[in-house]
Amino acid sequence: MTPVDLAELLRATAAKVLAGRGLDASVLPETLTVERPRNPEHGDYATNVAMQVAKKVGTNPRELAGWLAEELSQVDGIDSAEIAGPGFLNIKLAADAQGRIVESVLAAGPSYGSGSSLAGTNINLEFVSANPTGPIHLGGTRWAAVGDALGRILGTQGATVVREYYFNDHGAQIDRFARSLVAAALGQPAPEDGYAGAYISDIATQVLAQRPDALDLPEAERQEVFRALGVDLMFAHIKKSLHDFGVDFDVYFHENSLFESGAVERAVETLKTSGNLYEKDGAWWLESTRFGDDKDRVVIKSDGNAAYIAGDIAYFQDKRARGFDLCIYMLGADHHGYIGRLKAAAAAFDDDPATVEVLIGQMVNLVRDGVPVKMSKRAGTVITLDDLVDAIGVDAARYALVRSSVDSGIDIDLELWTSTGNENPVYYVQYAHARLSAVGRNAADLGITSADPDLSLLTSEQEGDLVRTLGDYPRVVSSAAALREPHRIARYLEELAGAYHRFYGAHRILPQGDEEPAPIHTARLALCDATRQVLANGLELLGVSAPEQM
Template sequence: MTPADLADLLRATATDVLTSRDLDASVLPAAVTVERPRNPEHGDYATNLAMQIGKKVGANPRELAGWLAEALTGNAAIDAVDVAGPGFLNIRLAADAQGAIVSDVLAAGAAYGSADTLAGTRINLEFVSANPTGPIHLGGTRWAAVGDALGRILTAQGGDVTREYYFNDHGAQIDRFARSLVAAALGEPTPENGYAGAYIADAAQQVQQARPDVLSLPEGERQEVFRSIGVDLMFEHIKTTLHDFGVDFDVYFHENSLFESGAVARAVETLKDSGALYEKDGAWWLESTRFGDDKDRVVIKSDGNAAYIAGDIAYFQDKRKRGFDLAIYMLGADHHGYIGRLKAAAAAFGDDPDTVEVLIGQMVNLVRDGKPVRMSKRAGTVVTLDDLVELIGVDAARYSLVRSSVDTSIDIDLELYASEGNENPVYYVQYAHARLSSILRSASDLGVTADAPDLALLVSEQEGDLVRTLGEYPRVVASAASLREPHRIARYLEELAGAYHRFYGANRVLPQGDEEPAPIHTARLALCGATRQVLANGLNLIGVSAPEKM
């Protein structure tokens, strides 16, 4: 019986108890809260349901808890129920009911933890979207890891997720990039506000290889060639880097296409016609302050040119026209203002502002020997995704970036994540999976199987803790999806690995020497198989490998 199953049982039992006493069962929450007590001696699970609804139904919470305890005790899945304090219920499951969690995991396999809560919901998940003017820096790297993990988690909850990269190939930054390439090709200093680094010289050389005549072209045509070829080269580098990082996109959307196709102009006219824009000082403004922005935003400047937000507005409209029910934007720490303006854009088109969600990610710092690492060998001014992978590998890089909530800045200790020890969280989790894989291989060599296990034999403290931790996994995945917080998966995996290591240290799984296999070995082997499955499932959700050997 998982926590979700117990919550359903509690709600059904409470409905019967209240109804039988002519009390109002409609006050019951849609989802009953069930938690694991900090002290295992208090039971397997606890709930404050009686305290939550006691006054609402006109009953003393502790007395109501007693009625619920009496009703629950009659259920075969419940071993004991105690009333504590002002009305807490401490519940201990029957051994076979608790062991059924292991059966559930083994039966579901890779699907354990999945659900259909988002079935029928089309989600556009836009992340990374780094400018094609240089390699992906650490901020974009964090979004690559977190965004890909979130896409996997939302898909596991039944969502129809499209991963999208918004390719910023329109605007002043592209002009500066092109001028930087030209300067590098001519051996001149980097232009003011231009881009520097060895990658610029490399790209300039590749442009010349593709167009040997480029430096002989007129200045305007020359810059356009460097712009066109250089942007394509950088974009291909970005895509290759992301692919090697385990991140691929379904759609690469070019910002410039919104202007070339007339989508920006059409979107602006639509908003003018609907009255969503107002004119002031010769410019057209979106009243985004109504949606939390700190000021209204210019959409069309007084000179008639489109402001940057015009592209954002047209881009949102394009997403809705493609049939997406929800547009999630994952943006950097300096993009808080986009929350209000994007929600305003949605409202201006007649959509619910909650059609838009904006997640803001904070900074990432690398630390070695207690000191910050700030410079890249190739990019010059910033540390890049390629640098991080070179230093600690893909798995450690992804895990370290996913492990913390995105609304907090993080310091990645390079020595820690390159080490092979329990202090390294990704190693700790992966080692648990590898050790379990080794046990299952040894069991096969010994002829011990997990067929028809008597899971009611799993009664030791460590066994119970491990089983209950397995039962938490579906709820953790659901929370990670609903709150858009992939770090919950990583933290859970560390908890599960810890529960497994404690179990392994206190319970012998396989027979020793001439000892004949016994039912307890079969039960423990089944528990090991279930634990290995959940570790693999969770690691897959955050895009980290589950090694068979280490």
Template sequence: MTPAALADLVRTVAVDVLTSRDLDDAALPPSVTIERPRNPDHGDYATNVALQVAKKVGVPPRDLAGWLATALTGRDGVATAEVAGPGFINLRLAADAQGEIVRQVLAAGEAYGRSDTLAGDRINLEFVSANPTGPLHLGGTRWAAAGDALGRVLSAQGAEVVREYYFNDAGAQIDRFVRSLIASAKGEPPPEDGYAGAYLSDVAAQVLRAEPNALSLPPAESAETFRRIGVGLMFDEIKRSLHDFGTDFDVFFHEDSLHSSGQVAEVVDELKAHGHLYEADGAWWLRTTAFGDDKDRVAIKSDGAPAYIAGDIAYFRDKRRRGFDLCIYMLGADHHGYIARLKAAAAALDDDPATVEVLIGQMVNLVADGKPVRMSKRAGTVVTMEDLVDAVGVDAARYALVRSSVDSSIDIDINLWTSSTNENPVFYVQYAHARLSSLARNAEDVGLVMPDSADGLDLGLLTHQREGDLIRTIGDFPGVIATAAALREPHRIARYLEELASAYHKFYDSCRVLPKGDEEITPLMTTRLALCEAARQVLANGLGLLGVSAPERM
């Protein structure tokens, strides 16, 4: 019995108890909270439903808890139900009912943990979106890992997720990049406001190989040649780096297309017509304060060029016109002001600001031998995705970047994340999966195999405390995914996997699975092997949601 199934049972029983005593069952919450007690001596699960409802129906919490406990005892796999404290109910499940979780995992396989909660929702998930002016730095790399994992988690809840990368291929930063490329091609230092790094020499050289006369062209043509080829080369490198990192996008949207297609001009005219733009100091301002922003924003600069927010508004409307119900933006720490700005933009278009959701990610530092790694050999001023992957590998890099909430800064210690010890979280989890895979191979070698159908398992044999701990931890997986999706927190998956790996290692140390020597294979061994396969499956499913491999050998 999963926690969700137990919650449904408790609520059904609570409805019966309340109605039988002429109490209002409408006081019950839509879903009952079921939790694992910190102390296993208190039971397998606990619920506070009596505390939630008692005051509303006018009875003492312990009285209501007592009625519920009596009604629950012996019902559908509940072995005992006891009142604790001011009105908690501690529940113990019958071994066979609890073991049903194993059967469910084996039946569902790779689908275990998934649901259709978000079925029908179309979500545009925009992340990374780094400017094509250099290699991806650690901040963008964090979004590549966390954004991809969030997309996988939302998809696991049934949503249709489109992963989108917004290429900022228009504006002042591209102009500075082009000037830096030309300076590098001429063997000159970069302009004062330009970019530096060995990668510029590589890109400039590739431009000259493609267009040997690029420097001899008239200035405007030369700049356009370096822009067209150089930006394209950076696009290609960023896409290749992301793909090698395990992050692929469904859509690469070019900012320049919003201007060339006339969408920016169209949305500016619309905002003017509705009175949301006003002229002051030679510029046109969007009245974002009318929609909750802390100040109005320039939409059209005094020189007539559109400001960034004009493109942002056109981009949001384009997403909505493509049929997305929710637009999630994953932005860096220096973009905090975009939360109110984008919601105000939606409101100015007479759209629902709730269709805009902005997640802000904090800084990432790379540490080696206790000291921060400050810059890249190639990029010159920042640490890049390439540096991180070279240092710890793709799996460790992704896991390290996803393991913490994106709203907290993190240090990635190269020494820790390359170690083959239990202190290394990704090694600890992957080793548990490899150990389970090895166990399955060894079991087959000695003739220990599961029946063709899980229906032939006697799950009531799994009565050991460590078996119960492992089963209950496995049973938490669907709820962990649901919470991670609802809160946009894929790090919960990583922390759960470490808990599951710990539960498995403790089980393995206490419960023998394989026969010794000529020992006869027993039904308990077969059932324990099934439990091990369920644990392996859930580890693989969870690692898959993080985009991390589940090795069979280490």
């Protein structure tokens, strides 16, 4: 019986108890809170439902908790239900009811943890979207890891997720990139507002390899050749870096297409017609303060050129036209202003601002020997995705970037994440999976399987803790999806690995020497198989490998 199952049982029981006493059962929340007590002596699970609803139905919490305890004690699978404190209810499951958690894991396999809370929802998940003017830096790398994991997690809850990369190939930054390439090809320093780093020289050389005549062209034509070929070469590098990092996108959307197709012009005209654009000082402004933004935004500048937000507005319209119910934008730490402006843009189109979600990620730093690592050999000014992977590997990089809430900045200690000890979180989790895989191989050598186990034999403290931790997994995945917080999966996996290591240290799983296989060995092997499955499921959601040997 998982916490989700117990919550459903509790709600049905509470509704029966209240109705049987002529009290209003409609005050019960849709989902009851069921948690594992910090002190195992207080039971397997605890709920505060009596304290939530007692006052609403005209009774006191301890009295209501008493009614619930009496009823629950008669339910199959409940060993005991006791009142604690001002009205908490501590519940202990029967051993066979706990064992059903293991059965559920083994029956569901890779789908254990899946749900249907987002079934039928079409989600556009836009992340990374780094300008094609240089390699992906650490901030973009964080979004690559977090965004890919979030897409996987949302998918487990029934959502259809399209991963999208917004290719910023329009605007002044592309012109500066092209001028930087031309300067490098001519052997000149980068322009004052340009880009530097060895990668610029590399790309300039590749452009000349494709177009040896490029430097002989008239200035405007030369600039265009370096712009077009340079952007293609840079973006090819970005795609390869992401692919090698385990991140691929369903859609690469070109910003420039919004201007070439007239989508920006049409969006602007729509807003003018609706009265949500006004003219001032020769420019056109979105009256976004009407829709909760902190200030109005220039859409068309006084020189007639579109401001950056013009493309954002047209892009949002395009996403909605493609049938997305929810548009999630994952942006960097300096993009807080986009929350208000994107929601205001949605409202200005008479759309629901709730169709826009903006997640803001904080900064990432690399640290070696307690000192920040500040410069890349290739990019010159920033640490890149490739630098991080070269330093600690794909698995450690992805896990390190996903493990913390995106609301907080993180320092990645290179020494920690390359170590082969329990202090390294990804090693700790992967080692648990590898150890479990070894148990499976040893069992196969002995001819022992986990078929038809008597799971009621799993009665020790360590066994119970491990079983209940397995039961928490569906709730953790559901919460990670609802709150858009993949780090919950990583933290759970570390908790599960810890529960397994404690179990492993306290019990012999397989018979030794001339000892005959017994039912307890089969039961413990089934528990190990279930634990290995959940570790593999969670690591898959993070895009991290589940090694069978280490």
